[in-house]
Amino acid sequence: MNKFVDVLIVGSGVSGLYCALNLRSDLNVLVVCKDKISCTNTYLAQGGISVARGIEDIPLYIEDTLKAGKYKNDVEAVKVLTSESMDNIKQLIDMGLKFDRNDDGSLNFTKEGAHSINRIVHTKDNTGESTANILIDNVKHRENIAVYEYTYFIDIIERENECIGAILIKDDEQINVYAKSVVLATGGIGGLFNNSTNQRILKGDGIATAVKHNIELKDINYIQIHPTAFYDKEIDDKRLLISESLRGEGGKLTNISGERFVNELLPRDVVSEAVYKQIKETQTPYVNLDIRFLGREYIINRFSSIYEECLKRGTDITRECIKVSPAQHFFMGGIKVDLNSLTSMKKLYAVGESSCTGIHGANRLASNSLLEGLVFSRRAANLINSEIDNIENKVSVVKNIDKPLEKLSRENEELVRNTIKSMGGKLDDELLSHR
Numbered sequence: 001m002n003k004f005v006d007v008l009i010v011g012s013g014v015s016g017l018y019c020a021l022n023l024r025s026d027l028n029v030l031v032v033c034k035d036k037i038s039c040t041n042t043y044l045a046q047g048g049i050s051v052a053r054g055i056e057d058i059p060l061y062i063e064d065t066l067k068a069g070k071y072k073n074d075v076e077a078v079k080v081l082t083s084e085s086m087d088n089i090k091q092l093i094d095m096g097l098k099f100d101r102n103d104d105g106s107l108n109f110t111k112e113g114a115h116s117i118n119r120i121v122h123t124k125d126n127t128g129e130s131t132a133n134i135l136i137d138n139v140k141h142r143e144n145i146a147v148y149e150y151t152y153f154i155d156i157i158e159r160e161n162e163c164i165g166a167i168l169i170k171d172d173e174q175i176n177v178y179a180k181s182v183v184l185a186t187g188g189i190g191g192l193f194n195n196s197t198n199q200r201i202l203k204g205d206g207i208a209t210a211v212k213h214n215i216e217l218k219d220i221n222y223i224q225i226h227p228t229a230f231y232d233k234e235i236d237d238k239r240l241l242i243s244e245s246l247r248g249e250g251g252k253l254t255n256i257s258g259e260r261f262v263n264e265l266l267p268r269d270v271v272s273e274a275v276y277k278q279i280k281e282t283q284t285p286y287v288n289l290d291i292r293f294l295g296r297e298y299i300i301n302r303f304s305s306i307y308e309e310c311l312k313r314g315t316d317i318t319r320e321c322i323k324v325s326p327a328q329h330f331f332m333g334g335i336k337v338d339l340n341s342l343t344s345m346k347k348l349y350a351v352g353e354s355s356c357t358g359i360h361g362a363n364r365l366a367s368n369s370l371l372e373g374l375v376f377s378r379r380a381a382n383l384i385n386s387e388i389d390n391i392e393n394k395v396s397v398v399k400n401i402d403k404p405l406e407k408l409s410r411e412n413e414e415l416v417r418n419t420i421k422s423m424g425g426k427l428d429d430e431l432l433s434h435r
């Protein structure tokens with residue numbers, strides 16, 4: 001079956017949906033996702049979204065981002081991220097997102113590792129869920145945006161280094177979608193790891209497509225390990241993240257002898273290394289995170305989701321330390337894009353975690369990724385809005401996909417693994433092999 005749209009967006013996380021919402025309402029937009037619309041890393045985000053505290057904060061915010069990223073960042077992209085942060089947060093608020101506020105009505109800003117000041121807006125500890133819900137709700141009210149859930153993106157359709165559409169499988173049927181612009185918003189790669197905080201379905205499908213079509217990649221070896229995922233040796237699902245904001249609000253890491261061993265607010269890679277060293281030295285597969293001093297009432301109110309999730313796993317965080325250990329968390333690399341999220345292939349955009357704008361450098365500053373998803377997907381939408389009237393739908397001969405989905409998916413996984421390894425990335429990093 002053939003289908004024609006103006007814009008096809010693959011992915012229903014923050015970057016896919018926000019891109020869709022910033023496209024002109026006279027464009028016919030199709031968003032597709034592998035699972036249900038809310039099965040995204042976006043939905044899992046806890047801590048919040050970074051935003052500059054006014055124009056005067058921009059230089060310090062840039063410096064914090066560069067320092068965390070070991071100065072491997074793209075400085076121009078970081079300037080764009082920070083200077084457009086306030087406007088995008090305002091747009092989210094206008095869409096209906098109710099960030100936590102102080103008694104006087106002003107936004108409540110929290111702090112996370114490697115930020116010099118409090119500059120993270122949040123809704124308690126479930127910012128991802130509330131952001132996703134607002135975006136989904138807005139999308140439902142837009143007549144020009146259709147969403148296909150449980151729809152598998154297989155490949156793009158290419159003609160002479162121009163992307164003219166994509167091949168999808170929905171209800172066992174192949175759909176060749178022809179689009180004037182295609183946006184990949186396929187998220188990260190955590191599903192390739194046994195030990196990750198990510199949704200299991202996210203296996204770098206966008207990266208696999210890029211490799212097959214010689215589309216440029218960037219920083220593929222930069223994979224972030226989060227120091228504090230809930231330690232649970234029985235689990236074969238995603239690991240529960242224990243947000244950085246617990247350390248931001250004074251949470252202390254101690255080894256099994258009760259000794260502190262690191263400044264908890266150093267960048268994630270430094271804290272992860274320190275935790276792993278303790279794990280090795282003490283021959284115990286976890287360290288302890290203690291937030292009991294915050295008091296029961298405060299913890300249950302401020303960290304309600306983490307409190308509930310830990311309780312389900314047998315730990316009352318108001319009375320006990322939380323056993324934590326590192327886990328794969330975020331992919332800084334991805335499909336190389338310019339400041340408008342355009343890839344090296346014409347009419348093909350990449351946004352969010354599947355893309356590499358270069359803003360994270362070698363290590364992401366906490367809460368910069370939801371913001372990246374907002375800022376750069378809106379830029380993609382703006383460029384598409386201005387150029388699309390000059391583009392026509394094209395068609396091509398597309399072969400029938402005759403392999404089972406599972407086989408295709410395994411082949412893609414292999415391709416992504418091999419690409420990461422060949423570029424020096426570690427998939428079975430020793431930080432991850434302690435379980």
Ligand SMILES: Cc1cc2nc3c(=O)[nH]c(=O)nc-3n(C[C@H](O)[C@H](O)[C@H](O)COP(=O)(O)OP(=O)(O)OC[C@H]3O[C@@H](n4cnc5c(N)ncnc54)[C@H](O)[C@@H]3O)c2cc1C
Nearest residue numbers: 011012013015034040041042047048153187352353367370
């Ligand atoms: C536990 C956790 C906590 C986090 N906390 C924070 C935080 O506090 N602040 C912050 O800034 N960041 C946080 N992050 C990171 C942030 O959530 C993600 O980087 C961001 O949400 C990624 O958004 P995205 O739009 O790129 O992709 P996602 O939200 O992951 O969405 C990916 C989409 O791609 C679709 N997809 C993938 N492959 C295919 C395919 N083959 N066919 C069809 N569809 C496909 C999926 O179905 C999904 O809809 C956290 C991440 C995790 C895992």
